[in-house]
Amino acid sequence: MKFSYNWLRELVDGLDTAPAALEKLITMKTAECEGIEATGALLETACAARVESVEPIADSHNVKAVVDAGRYGRKTVVCGAPNCRPDVISAYVPVGKKVIHDVESDGMLASGAELGINRDHSGILELESQVGAPIAGCLPDHVIEIDNKSITHRPDLWGHEGMAREVAAILGRKLKNPVRTDLLPSGAASIAVEIKDLDLCPRYSALVFENVSIQPSPLWLQRRMITIGLNPINNIVDMTNYVMAELAQPMHAFDADLLKGGTIFVRRAHPGEHFRALNFEEYTLDPSNLVIADASGAIALAGVIGGLDTAIGGTTTRVVLESANFQASSIRKTSAVIKLRTDASMRFEKAQDPANTTRAIARAIELLQELSPGIRISGGVADRKRDVPPPPPIALPLAWLDRKLGRKVPAAEVREILDRLEFGVAEPAPGVLSVSVPSWRATKDISIKDDLVEEVGRMVGYDSVTPQPPLVAAAPPPRNLARAFQHEVRAVFVDQGFTEVYDYSFISEGAARRFGFDPANHVRVTNPIASDQELMRASLLPGIWHNILENAKHKDAFRLFEIGLEIHKRYDDGLPDEVPHLVAAIYDRQGRERLDGAVGLFEIKRAAECLMPHARVCPAAAAPYEHPARAADVMWRGERVGRMFELHPSLIESGRAALLDLDLRRVEVLSGSEVKYAPIRRFPSSAFDLSVIAGLREHASKLEDSIAQFAGPLVESIEFLRQYSGAPLAEGQKSVSFRVTLGSADRTLSSEEVSLIRARIIDGMRGMGYELRV
Amino acid sequence: MMLSTSMLDRSIQELESRSLARIASAKTREDLEAARVEALGRKGGLNQFSKEMGKLPPEERKRIGALLNAAKQNLEAAIEARERTFAEAALNVRLDAEWLDLTLPAPGPRRGHLHPITRIQRELEELFSSLGFAVLDGPEVETEYHNFDALNIPPDHPARDMQDTFWLESGNLLRTHTSPVQVRGMERFGPPLRMIAPGRVFRNESVDASHEHTFYQLEGMMIDRDVSVAHLIYFMKTLLAAIFKRDVTVRLRPGYFPFVEPGFELDIQCLICGGSGCPVCKQSGWVELLPCGLVHPNVLRMSNIDPEQWNGFAFGLGLTRLAMMRYGIDDIRQLQGGDLRFLEQF
Known part of the structure; x- marks a missing residue:
């Protein structure tokens, strides 16, 4: 919202605070100023000047004009305007001397646009003033721009009067009332108004004018319009805009001769009712929209925009001036649905003051007497309203x-x-x-x-106000264990060399398909910002995949992780299930020493074990994005908590990426157990090594499990030592060596006991078909 | 043969000095061992004199015995000292051979990096925890009720326009601010309450160097008896001094947010120019940092808290903006970009 400093000065008695200081006061006490801008600087020195003679300049469309510039004397100027002709009175501005086409031009004749009076660039301003006179009512000004968001709650600040009231209150000055209600005519109205829905339209006031002449507004009014960012149109439209900018009351003028019947109806639109608006758009309405209608149909979309069929034009002589009040939420809804925000709808949706409608009409009467000479009021003010008692104090x-x-x-x-x-x-x-x-x-x-x-x-x-610490009970706040745990996870992974990334919560359908996810299983955004951000992520993998590909352009090896929410289309209490996950990745470019990718996988396994001691990895069927021979479930404390895998080569052009994806909600629950101390064993343990000959693709963990099973309760640990394949072993075979440690809490095992257990393991394993090296 | 005791004396002395010389000149452990066998061996050296001693009169036997013992101790000490020299030399050789180029890089991965938002967020979590505030989480997908209605923003309230919202097919939305966690906090704990809620929020805006549709806020709320504007300013100043690690000058001016009354915008005096005006503060000397205010009684009432008994303040801090100010980040897109060349700087 733009405020004219001059306008505020007219309304605040004796306002002499400089614009910049005033801007600061308004910011500190009322609403946020976004800036202050000086406008119309040329008007300071401009004056009316008569063109005395004009002569062409060779090879130029410009002319050399001699002007009588009043107090500035006789001046020669170069001018390019088509309307620069002898005897025209225009605006001269002493902007200094400049040589144009070998002619010295001393000052200039200015157009309305150059002076900041209107948008007319087509020629120099034409005046009817005395030579030497300033341009009446047109002065340099300062525009104070207020952030609209900061006056969302203040319907009154959408007009200069409201801001002037604030300024007067801040400075302790008197506010002048710009409205003369004594001008309101009494008696029977010459138009009838019928409000069908007083909730949506608490008040509708109207007045008919006759002998109206549609013409351009005087320059002072055009200058005001330009200053606050509006285009001057004609005297009637400019007047309604002026009153709106002053009193915050939007108005609308109908051509009275184009209305059908003698009654204006305020009603809900009929289902499917058509309406042609002033912006040349055609709208199809429904009963949620409020319309102003005559006997034949909608003539305005209430509080938003007028209709084309009843618009005033060059031949208009009778005008119905509407000054109404509409329910804020209804206007906002309509304006949102038809995607049209106007200066009127913006004000009405802030909940305007119903008391203001007739004040605006009174102000209009005063202005129209000047703007449309000979204008007559026809009848009294039509005024329909719901009587609302004032709110209790x-x-x-x-x-x-x-x-x-x-x-x-x-x-x-x-x-x-x-x-x-x-x-x-x-x-x-x-x-x-x-x-x-x-x-x-x-x-x-x-x-x-x-x-x-x-x-x-x-x-x-x-x-x-002096800052002061509150006196409150010294109670420890409730702990957020999930968050504390996630911070712990971050610390573990950063220590292991992983760098944290944040990815978007959105993924594209394409990315979902790339991973073999069904887009239908994702929560969909109904108004995505772009088509590649239409689904809520149900996995963090597509995001980190993107990070891997991008960073691989610059780096040969790196480690990344993200902790974020998976959003699943499982509704509980109306909301989708949000599951915190960790994804971590180790990337290594192919061609370096770690060619086969095993190191990356075991490194990520080690990182997982740092977080989850004794976690186990159980090979399992691969998802489409996983390397089919390198994919496993991650198990911890008897529960599946995630996946560890190498990224499928089809998803990565060069290099390999080992990934870990953990459900942190489960991991957090499992990590909660308290440590229970067990006394240090006082009796020595005994250990022996075993090598099992097995098929190349047998899992060491399975061998270990079998050994443990045969070893029985006295086993303390089974430690993998090494594996070996090649001569003298047969093709397709490997030897896997373990160290088995036995012991007891209450005695030293005898060598016979140890031998017995050892024999039991060997027999058991042989029974399963394994050969053993012992 | 009967040796005279004086001869015996001399022989012991001779053996001792000869052996000492040999020990001293031993070049190897073998030399030293040979010297030891000669001087102290079972069959030779001093032991041969021991056999003679039995034939001596008791008083002589005692004297010679003492003499032999002294010689033996001298020799043993000499051998031990010589052995120590050898060990030291051997150690020195080994130590020298173990020269290592310690300027080589340590193997294994370097430590990773926390995201800058995580870093700031953790600092603030710790600060507020120390002030007795709970750190709460809320869902990123929210109900319209929690994101708007319960915060005194009913449907068709113009304030809904201030926050372009992502809507989901379920009728839910992506939270446009962390404020709904206030509501969840009040629902869950009731008064008195001190809480913060850092987290990810979403606005349907096109992305450029200074706008993101995904960013981070930290919501704060305190509900107690007689919470005042003076308390709010105290916490805000404490918060900002901790963030910027220096005293900051703040100002409160009116700001409109439907869930607070009165509502404020809190500005800090520009840290770049100190208030004299620069491009960062758009020449105003002040930078708008956080909206705050006293909790609107409607908001309390909607969460079943009696506004006549309890009141409070709330604030919303832009973590993204703070991180950008703190680290001088000039492009907001970097924060969600996942580019290690950026992330490794933190």
Whole structure:
């Protein structure tokens, strides 16, 4: 929202605070200023000048003009405007001397656009002023731009009057009322208004004007429009925009002669009703949309945009001026559905003040008398409304206010602040104020005492509050074990050389398919930002896969991990299941010494064991993205907690990647067991080595399990020592060596006992068909 | 043969000095062993004199015995000293042979790196834990109720426009802020409550160097009796001093957020220019850092907390923005980019 400093000055009595200082005050006490911009600097020195003579310049479309520039004297200027002709009165600006086409041009004749009055670049400004006079009503100005988000809750700040009220309150000055309600005509209205739904339209006021002439607005009004970022159109449209920018009340003008019947209806649209809008779009409406209608159908989409069929134009002579109030949420909904936000809808959706409709009409009457000479009012104001009692006053206990702010504000100061903001203040009981809210703050903004804390707080200034630590019970906060555990996991993996990445929660259907995931099993985004971000990830693997490919462009070897949420289409309590996972990857480019990829896999296994001591890896059928001969379940404390695998070669062009994917929710649960101390054994253990000859693809863990089973309860540990294949072993065979350690907590085992167990293992293994080297 | 005791004396002395000389000149362990056998061996050396002693009168026997013992001890000490010299020399040879180039790099992977957001987040978690705040988590996929309605943002509230929302087919949404965790915190623990909730949030915005649809916030809330603006400012200053490791100047100005009343924007005096104006603070001297305010009574009521008995403050800190300020990161996309050349700097 753009505010004109000059406009604010017209409304605040004696405002002399410089624009930059004012901007700062507004930021600290009312709403955030995004910037301040000087406009129309040329107007400072511009004056009306008569063109006395014009002569062409050879080889140029420009002409050399001699002008009578009043106090600046007679000047020669070079001008390129087609309307630069003798006797025209234009605007001269002394911008200095410059040689153009060998002619010295001393100053310039300016167009409306150059001066910041309108958008007209087609020629120089044509005036009807006295030579030497400044351009009436057009002055340099400063535009203060307020962040719209910071006035979402303040319907009144969508007009200059509201901001002027703030400024007056901040500076302790008087606000001038720009509205003369005495201009409102009384008597019977010459148009009927019928509101079918008073919830959606609490008030509709209208007035008919006759003998209207549609013409360009005077320059001062055009300049105002430009200053606040609007285009000047014609006197009627500019007037409605002016009133809206001043009072925050949107208005609309219909050509009265184009209306069918003598009644304006405010009703819900019929299902499928068609409406042609001023923007040349055609909309199909439904009963959730509120329309303004005549006997033949919709003539405006209430609070959003007018209709094309009843629009004013060059031949319009009678105008119905609408000044209405609409329910905020209904306007917002309609504007969102048809994807059209207008200056009107933006204001209405903030909940405008119903008391403002006739004020706006009064302001319009005053302006139109100047803008459309000879205009006549026809009949009185048609005004239909729901009578809403004013909200009850708010009780504001002053001690409570002080406690909320954390500082004391004297009662007199509180009263003065509220008074300046035009709240009604009484003190029926000592220490408690009774505060009535002005109508323009009562629609949505202020309804409870907490809202008044802000009014007082911002005006006394929050920098007047001294920071203070609270007195609270020294209770330890509840622990977040899941989060603490995840931080522990991070520490383990960083120690093992892995670097943490953050990936998006979105994946594409393509990526899901690449991994053999069914897109239908993913939670889908209904309004994705791009087509490659339409699914919520149900696995972190596609993300880290992307990271591997990208980093492999720059690095030969690296380790990555991510801890993030998998989002699964299993609903519990209405929400999808979010499962924290860890994925870790070790990448190594092929062609280096670690050609076969085994090192990467065992390194990642070691990292997993750092997190989960004695975790086991059980080879299992591979998923489509896994190397079919290098994929396994990760088991810990009897439960499957994840997968370890090498990435399928089809997913990676060069090099190999070993991956680990763990369900951290399960791992956390399993890691929770407390340590229980076992006394150190006092009796020595006995150990012996065994080598089992097995098929090349037999799993060492299976051999170990069998040995353990035959060894029985006295086994302390079975340690893998080495494996060997090649001569003298037969093709397809390997020898796997283990060290078996036996022991007992209460005695030293005799050599007979040890031999017996050893023999039992050997016999057992042989019984299973294995040959043993002992 | 009967040796005179004086001859015996001399022979012992001779053997002792000859053996000492031999020990001293031994070049190898073998030389030394030969010298030892000659001097102390069972059949030779001093032992041969022991046999003679039996024939001596008792007082002489005692004297010669002492003499022999002294000689033996001298020789043994000499042998031991010589052995030590050999051991030392051998050790020195080994130590020298074990010269190692310690400037070679250590084998194995280098330590990895935590994501910059993780680093900042952990610091803040620790700080707030030390101040008695619980660290809470909430789901990334949220209900409309928790993300909006329970925060005093009913349907069709214009504030919903402030946060472009990703909607999901289930009717749920991706949380647009960490504020719904406030609601979950109040539902779960009730008052009094001190909590923070760091996490990932989503807004439907196009990505460029300064905008991301995925970023990180840290929500904070305190509910107790008589929590005031003064308390809020105290915590915010403590928080910022810890983050920036120096005292910071802050200012509160009005800001509108439906879930707080009054609501503030907290600015810090620009750390780059110290408040005199620079491009980072857009010449204003201040940088907008965190929205905060006193919890709106509607929000308390919706979570079944009586606003006449309890009140509180809430704030939302942009972790992404903070990380960017802290580390001077000029492109927000780096944070989700997974590029090791970026991540390894932290």
